[in-house]
Every structure is written in C-alpha cells, then in structure tokens.
Amino acid sequence: MSAQVTLAIRYLKGRRLRTALTTLAIVFGVMLLFGLNGIIPAMVQSLQSSMIAASGQTDLVVTSASTGLFDAAVADRVGTVEGVEAATPVLRVPVALAPGRYPVGMLSIIGVDPATAGRVRPYPVAEGRFLSEEDAKQDLEGGEATKRPAVVLPASTASALGLEVGDTLEVPSARGVARLTVAGVLKMPTAPGNEEAYMALPVAQALLGSGDRVSEVDATVKAGVDRAEVTRAVQRALGSAYRIGGVEPDSSLFASIKLGGFIINMFGVFAIVMAGFIILNTFRTVVAERRHDIGMLRAIGASRHTIFGMFLTESLVQGVLGTALGIIAGWWVAKLAMAGVGVISSDLLHLSIGRPVFTPGTWVLAIGMGVGVTVLAALVPARAAASITPLEAMRPQAGDRYEKAATHRAWWGVAVIVLAVAGLLSRDTTLVGASSVVFLVGLALVTPALVRPVTDAFGRAIEAVFRREGGLAKANLTRNAGRAAVTASAMMVSVAVIIALLGTFTSVFDGFIGYIDKSMGADFLAVPSNLLLSTGTVGADAALVTAVKSTEGVGDVATLRVGRAAMGGTGLQVIGIDPVAYSKVASFEYSEGSSEAALARLGTDGAIMVNGIFAAQQGLRPGDTLRLETPAGPRNYTVVAVATDYLNAKLATAYVSQAELEREFGVTTDVAIMADARPGADRQAVRAALARTVRDYPQFALYDTREWRDLQVATFRQVYGAMYVMLFVLAVPSLLALLNTLAIGVLARTREIGMLRAIGSTRVQVRRMVIAESLLLASLGTALGMLSGVWLGYSMVDAMNAVGFKMPYYFPYDGLAIALVIGVVFGVLAALVPARQATKLDVVAALRYE
Template sequence: MNIAVTLAWRYLWGRKLRTALTTLAVVFGVSVLFGMGALIPTMSETFTKVLFASAGQVDLSVTNASGSTFDSSIAEQVAGVEGVKAATPVLLRPVGMPKTSPVSSIQVAGIEPRTAEKVRHYAVGQGVMLSPGDRGVVLLGKSLATQANLRVGGYFDIPSINGTKRYRVIGILGSASPPGTQEAFLTLADAQQLFGEGNRASEVDATFVNGVDRTLVEARVRRELGSDYNVGGIAPGSELLSSLKMAEFIFNMFGVFALAMGGFIILNTFRTVVAERRHDIGMLRAVGARRRTILGIFLVESLLQGILGTALGLLAGAGMAMGLIAALNPLYKRLVNMTVGAPQFQLSSLTLAIVMGIGVTVLGALSPALAASRITPLEALRPQVGEVEDRQRGRRAWIGVGILVFSAMGLVSGNASALGLGSVGVLVGLVLVAPELVGPISNAFAWLIDAVFRSEGEIARSNMQRQPSRAATTAAAVMISLAIIISLLGVMSSIVGGFLDYVDKSVAGADFIMLPTNLLLAGGNVGASNELVTDIRNTPGVNAVATLRIAKTQVDGSPAQVIGLDPVEYPKVATFEFSGDGQTSDIGKLAHGRGLIANGLFAAQNGLKVGQRVKVTTVNGEKTFSIIAIGSDYLNAKLATVYISQERLKEDFGTESNALVLANLSPGADAPQVKRQLATLVADYPQLTLYDTTSFKETQKVTMSQVMIGMYGLVVVLAIPTLLALLNNLAMSVIARTREIGMLRALGSTRRQVRRMVMAEALFLASVGVTFGVISGIVLSYAMVAATNNVGWKIPFYFPTGGVIAAVIAGFGFSLLAAVIPSRSAAKLDIVAALHYE
C-alpha cells in the first residue's frame, strides 16, 4: 500500500494544473452543500428565537391546542393540581418594531407579578421588579436596554392596537437575555390591554414540588384540562418553519447537483489519466505490480483529492454562508423586520458535506481505476482499439432513448412523483445518448464555428469526435450546470410573474392598503383596533373598507394560521387566486354556517377537497367546518392558511384586532387628499405602513427585482462547474495530444493557429453541452413549476427565455475563458520536447 500512496502522490504533484482543476470541482460542490446547509438552519433559528418565546426554565407549559390565547384563569386550575408548586399565566407576543426603533423586534411578556416569581427567577440588576397593580411600567431585558440605550427612569415606546403606548422603565435585568431575544416585561393587565386580549393568556407556566414524578404530574394536568390544551412544550410558528424545511431540501439538492457535476469532471479526468498512463501501467504490471496495487494508486489519488477538496470546500462554504447572510440581511430586515444571526454549522451538514465530497470523488474514480487494474502488460503495448467501446456506447444510447421515452410520459402525466422521476430521467437519458450525438451536434454547429476558425475548426472538430465519450462526459457536466441555471431562472420568472398576478388580484379593488411592518402577517404583528378602522371608514372620500384578522389553529391536526375577513366588504376591495371552480362569490358563503376557504398550499399538503368536512381546533374545542373553496391571497400564499368570517373568528378564537386594512376611494374623490388624511390617522400606529395600490405594487416589483438580481449572482456561481469542466477537459486534451501538437508545429503551424485550434475545440464542446443543457433546463423548469403547483402554489409557467439566453452566454463565454490557459500552454510547447513526449 505504501508504494500506491507514494506513486499516487508523485502523479498528483507531477500534474499540478490537472490536480488543481479536479480538486476545484470538489471544492465547489462541497462549498455549495455546506454553505447552503448552514443558511436555512440559521433562518429557522432566527424565527424560532422570536416565535418560541422563552419564559425561563419551567417544569411545565400549557398552551391551547389551537395555538390561540385562552382564559388566564386556567392558571388557577393548573396550580390546584396535586404536585404543582406554582403556576402563572403569561401573555407572550413577538412585536415588530417601527423602522425608527434601534431594535427590529422585541419579545413582550405580560406576567402576573404575584405568581411569576414563584415560577421563574427574575434577576433584577437595576431598579425594581414589577409589582401587583403596576400599570404603565416596563421591566427590560439587559440586551434590549443596552441596544436601545435605556436606563431606569427612561421611557420605552411599544406599538399597541390603539396606537403607540409609552412605558416608564422601572427595572433592568442583570443577566443577559437568550441570544437574539430582546425582552420587555409588562404586567399581565398592561399586556392584555396592549394587544386587546381581554383576560386571556398565551400560556401557563408551572413548577413542580421537589421530588414528584414529573410524568405523573403532567398526566394529572392533562386530565384536569382535557384535550383542548397541550401540556409540555411550546411549538408556535410550525407552519412557517415547515416552509423553511422545504427550502433547506432545495438547497441541499443544489449542493448534490453541484457535486454530481464534480463527479462527472473527476470521472472524465481519471478516464483520461488511465488512457495517458497505459504505458506506465504496463511497465508496472511487467515488473510485478498486482492489480490491486494499480487500483490502489488511482483510488489513493482520488482519496487525496477528495480530502483536500472537501477541506477547502468546507472553508469556502463557511465563507459563502457568511457572505450570503451579510448580503440577505438588509432585505430580510426590510421584509420581515428581523435580523439573521451568524451561520449555524450543524453536525449533520458537516457530515453530509464530508461524506458526499470524499465519496463522490472516490466513486468518480472507481470505474477508471477498475479499468486500469485490468490492463495487461501486452495490452498496454498495443494501440487502443475502439470497436468494443463503440458497441458499448451504442447499447448505452439505446438505453438512454428508452429512459427519455418513459421520462416524457412522466412529464405529461401531471403526477408529482412522475414529474420528479421524469425530470431526473431526462438528465440520465441525455447523459447516456450524448456520446452518439457528439458528432451530429458538432457538425450542426460547424458552419458557425468554421466561419470564425476557418482552418483550425476542422482539426478541432475531428479531435473532439475521436474521443466522443470524453467529450460527452464534459458535455454532461456542462449540461447539468446549464440545466440548473435555466430551471432556476425559469422557476423564479414564473414565481415573480405569478406573485405579481397575486398582487393584482389580492388588492384588485383597493386604492389604499395599510400593511404591518412585518409582511408575514402572523409573525409578530400587533394589529390595530376597530377604532382605527371606524376612523378610516368615516374619512371623506373613502368608500369600502375591509380588514384581515389573524389567529392560529389546527385543522385535522395540521397547524395553520386562520384569517378572518368580512364576507360582504372584502370582495369589494380584493379577491383570491382560486383553484378549480372557485370564484369570488364563494367568499360571501363564509357568512353562512361554519365554512372555510383553504389556501392552495395547505390544501395540497393535506389532500383537502372542496366539500370536505374538517375538524378545526378553537379555543372552545374542536368545531366542524366545511371547505367551500380552495383559494389564496398574496401575503399568505406561502403559509398554510384557512379563511373564515370575522364573526366566526371572534366567536371561536376571540380575535378582534386587525392585522391589515384595505380601502378604496369613492367615485370622484381626490386621491392625494384622501391619502394625506389616512396618513394622519395611521401616524399613531407605527406598526402599519400606508401604501396606495400603485406604490405597493412598485414596492413588490422592486423586491422581486432584488431577488432576481440575487438569482443572477447565484447563476454566476452555478456556472463555475461549466468553466471547470471545460478547462479540465481542454487541459487534458492538450496533454494527450502533446506529440500531435508538436508534429503540427514541426509541419509549420504557428502558435496562433494552435491557440485557435484549442479555442475552436472549446466552442465545439460548449455547443454539445449547451444543446443538452437548454433541452434539460426547459424540462426541469417546467417540472419544477408543475411540482410547485402540485403543492398548492398556483403559478403559471413562463418560458425561461432569460434563463436560456443566460445559459447560452455562460456556456459559450465560459468555453472561451476556459480555453485561455490550455491554448497558451499548447502554443508554448517546445517542438522537439513535444515530439519526444511519452
């Protein structure tokens, strides 16, 4: 084994450029997998820190099964259970702060001072603790006080449903708050007034008597409260976090695709290496080297490259994650009023990146290594014969044709699983048929390339067609890279176009929209009271006014946010994007009985159908609702959501505050004058931002444009494997044809002609990869949009024209860029040395 390691190292060191290019392919794949793998957990943790409020170390937490608030007197029932030492009601709510605030969001905790200190220790560092009967005062967490530059005796403003409320700071905690959490403690009565929650709490925290059986006490509490309450942990926001899990899966898939491209590059590299070293292998076998020694040399080479590439990829991935978070933070803060923390590098992501990085490298080299170990000394001295390889290529091509036929059937089926298999099948089928199509495709592009490289083009095309398998392997790496580019831009174009259509329908009849600072309606928005809505409705020049109210629930056991709307007023200013036979008139049906409209995402995830009856968990227990229609509005299309009437929301969830307000003008009204009047009203509610419909649409277009700019940046990153694959192939082609280039130079070819020959070959390789990449990219784009529709996001398919243009430019542009180093290397070859090259 020592000789295998020694020879492997010498071969790698002797071909530094090739080693570097192959290793870079691994570096890229690992960096994408590891870097992107750190991004979503970081975002999830940010939401979790805000949504999963920390009330301290308690033995038990009780929440309503619906996720909504409930009567705070439940705390007395819990306190009366045998084994419970103390119980206290808590009203916890994340609050998005105005843009002028030094903090983007805070965690407001309404506590009952009389019982709170029996459950949790509040280490007050400055000032005093809240006392029973206190009103208009606040106890701040240490980090919030520091960040807001507040001291005891100062004042802190918090948005409320009745406008901004000012509280006097009476104390500051001495210990630091949980990372990322800015805590503000009010008395329970003040918090209930702040949020318009009456006598309700969001949870009850309890501690146990020392030495009791925890499981037994929990069981007693469950029996006391019944099935309407959850006893144990707290899990709000799961409908949002599940969406982030989907994004994490998508990012992981991009990383796997990137490593797959690296695998193609490695496979191509080692196949060429085996062909180049046939004489060396024969000599080693002749002097007694065993097959396993030859196998070991190549596997050790791949292992060393895998380890080095993975190590560098992990470092690059960490840098990528930090760079992406720094770039996304301004947009993230503007859209959802939160700041993303440092990247969270999890052990699972690290393990996946290491296993995939080293594993793909070794697997990519395995087939060429096995082929090398089977070479006999006599075979190594004979010229290579291509007939066997030709027959193998023919068989693989027919298998590829069969896979493409079955894939096409899956793509037109409309079934989600068949779409996924079909899109992967297209890639596999094209890879298998590629060697047989290298000649026809390069011939088809010959007229164009020969027009620029008149004398060199024919030689370049012949060189490539002599090694169709190697060319096809390079084309496969280019194909996958360009397919990802086209599909990514195609999906984003469809999403942008689809969501702008959602905007038009969601605010179709509204002239003004008053949105919360945080566009995620249930993500820390205080809302506004009916007093503001009445004032808006009474404003001269305002016609219809509609609002959205929000609570949380579970539908047949699945978490969802429930939105209340006025079935009469809402259709006057907005509508939904309906699926199937749904129409705007279905909104009016919410006024009668227990009916709901489920949005497309929630309906698809849970297999819901129109007319189906479902169990909805409310603060008063489970209620049966009938599904009237499937439809979505713009702001909630990405979250699991159901819609009911506001009357039903008040009865079943006790919610009356308004998260969003829509209004339209009376005929002939002066729009600028009305907007000024509305702005005066909304000025007292910093949690809301006033837009006219035109400015809101423009704001969304700007946001989408910023997202698309980010996507184009990602396109550049995803195009790197194309550059590496072409650069690697061309470099190896120059090495393999060293003697041939020497002969051409000896016969009178100039250095300029040699450079142009290599550049022409790069263009021919790119023509094959671009052709396959465009075909597979369009197919993948269609499949991904269709799959998105299957999970409930109703998005029309937009042909990825921009993606195709970007892919063609990237493919041919990168081919010329990749040819720079190999063409110069070929042109500088010494004629005599090249003729003696072995």
C-alpha cells in the same frame, strides 16, 4: 509510505494543472454546501430562540395544539393537577417596533402574572424592581409617566434599546402607541438579538388586543415527583387540544426557512455532484493515459488491489484537500453572506441574526459529500484500472468497444427518459421534481450517442468560422466521445437547471403580480411594516377601522384578521375576512374549480378557503373536509375554494369569515386594512387624511396601492438580481468541467500538437483549434440543456398550477438568451488556459512526450 500513497501523491504533484482544476471543482461544491448551510441554522436558531427563549427554564410549558392563543384560565386547571407545584399564565408575542424608533426591530412582549410568575421561575433584579400586583391594575391609557404601566427589561434588552430605569418604552398596541415606564432591569441572559420586555399580563393582553388569552402556561413540578408522570397527568387533565413540553417552533415561517435551507442544500449538492462528474471524467482519462504505467506496474508485480488503491488514494487526497479548502472558503462565504442576509432578515422579518452557525450536521454533510463524492466518482475508473491485465495495458485501446457501450447505454437512457416524461406529465409536484432529476440522468445516458451527430451538425457552423481548424477540432471531440459526453452532460445539467428555474421563477413572479392586481384592488392599503401578517404583528382594535371608515373621502373598507391553527402537527395562519366587504374592494386568484360564489359561502358555518401552498401541502381540493386544531379545540371545515391573495401567498393559509375567527380563535383585531376612495374624491387628499388616521398605529404603513405595487415589483427585481447571481454560481461547475476536459485533451495530445507545429501549424492555428473544440463542446451541452430546460420549466409550472398555485407559464426567452451567452462565453473562457498551454509547448519536447 506505501507504494499506493507514494504513487498517488507523485502523480498528483506531477500533473499540477489537472490536480488544481479537479480539486477546484470539489472546493467550489464544498464551499457552497458548507457556507450556505452556515446561514440557515443561524436564521433557524434566531427564530427558535425568539420563540422558545424561556421555555427551558421551567419544568412544563403548556401550549395550544393550534399554536395560537388560548384561555388564561387553563393555568388554574394546570395548577390543580397533582404534582404541580405552581402554574402561571404567560402571553409571549414577538412585536415589530415602529421602524427607526429603536436600534432593534423586534421585541418579545411577555405578559406575566406578578402574583405567580416568581413561583415558576426566578426574575433576579439588577436595578429598580420587578412587577407587582399593583402593576396589573394599571391602565394602558395612563398619560403621566408615573401612572403608566410598568415594564421590566433584561439588562441586554435595556442596553440594546438604550433605556434605563425611569425611561419610557414605546410599543405599538391595538389601541395605538402604548407608553410604558421602565421599572426595573433584570439579571437574566437572553439570546443575542432576542430582546424581551416583561409586563403585567393584563397590560400585555390590552396592548396586544388578545382579550383574556395567553400563549402558554409555565409550571413547576413538586420536588421528588416524577416529571414524566406529572406531564402525563397534565395532558390527561387538558386533553388533546393542548401540548405539553417546550414551545415547538413549527410555524409556517419556520417551515419556509427550512424549505430555504433545503433549496440551498440542493444548490450545494448540485455543485458537488457536478464536481463528481468532473472527477469521474478526469479519472477515466487518467486511467486511459496511464495504461502503459499500469501495465508496467502489473508486470513488475503490483497486484490489482495495489492499482485500485493507488487511484482511490489519489481521489482521497484530492477529496480531503478540496474539502478542507472548501470549508475554509465556505466559512468566508457564510461570513460575507451573513452581512447581506442579516440586513434583509432585519428589514423584512425583524429577526436579528448572529454569526454563521455550523452544526455538526453541516460538518458531516460537507466532509461526507466532499470526500465521499470524490472517492465515489473515482471508484468506477479505479475498478476499470485494476481490471486491466498487463498484456491489455501494453496494447493500443480499441475504440469500437466504446461505441457499442455508448449505444447500449443510450437505449437505457431512452427508457429512463420515457419513464421521466410520464412522471413530468403527472402534474404532481413531488413526482415532477423527482422526474426532472431522472429526466436529466436519462439525457446524460443518451448524450454519448448524440456526440457524433450533434457535433457533425454544429461542426458545419464551427467550420464556417474556423475553416482550417474546425475539422480537426471536430475529429478530436468525436474520437473521445466518452469524455466529451460527460463534459457535455455537466454543461447540459447546468443549462437545463438554469433555464428551468428561470422559467419557473418568472412564472411565479408573474403569478404574484397577478395576485397583487386581483387581491390588492383597493386604492389604499394599511399593512404591517413586517413582511408576515401572523408574526410580529400587533393588530388594531375596532377603533382604527371605524376611524378609517369615517375618514373623509373613504368609500368601501375591508380588513384582514389573523389567527393560528394547526393541521397534522403543522402550523398555519387563518385569515379572517368579511366576505361582503372584501369582495367590494378586492378579490382572490382562484384555482380551477373555484369561483367568486365560493367567497360568499365563507359566511356559512364550517366553510373555509385554502391557499395554493396549503392545498399543495395537504392535498386539498374543493369539497374536501379538513380538521383544524383551533384554540377552541378541533374543528371540521369544508373547503369551498382553493384561492390565494397576495399578502398570504407565501405561507400556508386558510380563510374563514371574521365571525368564525372571533368565535373559534377569539381574534378581533385587524392586521391589514384595505380602503377605496369614494368616486370623485381627491386621491391625494384622501391619502393625507388616512395618513393622519393611522399615524398613532406605527405597526401600520400606509400606501397608495399603485405605489405599493411598484415597491413590490422593485423587490421582485432585487430578488431576481440575487437569483441571477445564484444561477451564475450554478453555471460555474460546467465551466470547470469544460476547462478540465480541454486541459486533459491538450495534455493527452501533447505529441500530436508537437507534430502539428512541426509540420507547419502556427501558434494561432493551434489556439484556434482548441477554442473551436471548446465551442463545439459547449454547443453540444448548451443545445441539450436548452431543450431539456424549457421542457422541465414547463412541467414544473404545470404541476404548480395543478396543485392550486395558479400562474401563467412564462417562456424563458431571457433564460435561453443567457444560456446562449453562457455557452459561447464559457466556450471561449474555458479554452483560454488550455489554448495557452498548447501554444507554449516546445515542439521538440512535445514530440518526445510520453
């Protein structure tokens, strides 16, 4: 083993507590990064497989560029293209089953043409039979089991639903509950949690109320023909309104999950960067502490390269160890979290998630960040150590050089803060996000210069409580201003992020409640049990809304319909409303420059409203023209307002009139119904009557709006609870930083503490000195964090308002209170181990300590 490795390992083993604390910081960061990243790919994979389960088994898959449904006749056009062996239309729609009816929540309804489907892909039968052309003639209304339409299930689906050949499958349909007879079981693999039901295309179309439209055309290419050439020929034949290839899961839900993944990644990266702070601090101290050793090593012939290598090897060992332990811990975190996420995903999205999925990217990210950040953080101290000459190492260290460097850096910090403030005032979400990070970097640069004045200010308060020890604690901090500044910066970043996020989240939630009060103004709601209107929702045909309107005691009624479109390759949902009916029962939360008058314009040709998210994504303002890929081809629309309704506030959404939705998207089914009770009507009686009306449509759940609002608020509270846990997780690295710095401080002052004990300090006084020091350090970080957190939170909310996501600014009183509690509790907690370490020191041994 080389001298570097031997020395590195011995030093690590020789300072076990410090090694454990710094390694723990890496373990924590990697655990978050690796563990949380195991969950998101599992969700994406489930969603992906639910959307593209079969696409890999055919040569070509044609879909609409709008990501919506299109005319089934397209299959005939594909079939006539030279080189195409066979083409068949397919309608594939995920549908939420009636809650509690089956053990699974979601089922893909797949309508196929029995005449041509078998020419494109095999359907091997395990039991019973496959679909025949006779099945295409069956009426969905068939009452007796023998006359009911046939459905064929893959073996895994049959098993998951608990059905056999001859049994009845109940699925929600546009005309109420549809009953189908299981005619056969297929020997086909399906992805776990991705259940499928095959039926004749006309049956599926009737069931989903999709007219003569399909979601894809599958085709095979003749043997010996160049597939790429045929793909190009099909594309030429169909034009740009269609896409050839696999079904691309680019829905808004997919984008939302990806966004969730990004946020989770940020949590992990944040924790690892904090670990980097801790490591940087530790190695800086280690270099200072080992100056004599470095000097001696250089004197006896160690080169600069050897010294540099020794510190890098130490960091590498810690990085590798911490990363390995972090990956193990992360695996457990993912496993435990999957249990919780699985329940939420199944309840709200009807998406079954399997086991955690750790992609190669996750491994590379976790190992790269874990080892990389550790080594990078040690680089500067290692270079500093290597540049020390033997003679310098033997001399005492000059303190004023640090003061000068701190002042110099502080001016740079001020310049960075000024730049960041300009960005924060820009009201551009991207710029505000980036400027927030820059702002914190600037503040971290200024912090060393603030250590002395802020410590003086807080020192008076500390001295009031710790009369004898406060002065010493203050002096201990200021004489190691660099170390204190790095720790305070770590604490500051944690506290600032917590307060900023709490302020932003609370504002977002308040905004959402505002949306509910405005857009959910009707007395009753019949909405999908599913969370999202455009995924897994089977609409109801006109019969339901007619029945609702004629229900006794019901006054005005408005409905929402949903279609799919794309803009610039990104999918969005298009909600169809009847402007007149809608304005009677509900409203929108309009952004600046929009008004109720805009709603009336929706009836006019080419008028569209967009919600906050979509406006922010595409940079849209009232008056702008946007080009949407609709199932009928590209269409230009004029934005008449940026407005948001509660149900669709979470996904990129545009609003058009229902007439327009029918014309361009072919959608005629309702996915949400809002109804008012007539003035003077008995609300309870109306509700009971409505319940009877919607009973046959299990895809809808009926609510009194007040009760529904309470449910939503309760859900928010649950999310809030989860968020508090995440925020606590964000604070943990700062606790580790504090603990680490204090432990280092105690170790470095071993002889001094021995002297204090020798001249008469009691163990209690030594303990109080360490606690006072910790509280001072925590106060410094917390105070700076509170100030910057409030400011960052305000900037974020302001930016969201500017892009059309209208919400009130909520001053984070609770965040500030939590930060104060964290500051004091962490201050005391962090001091416990080092204080114990200090009080247990043997006086004689401490006085002899080198």
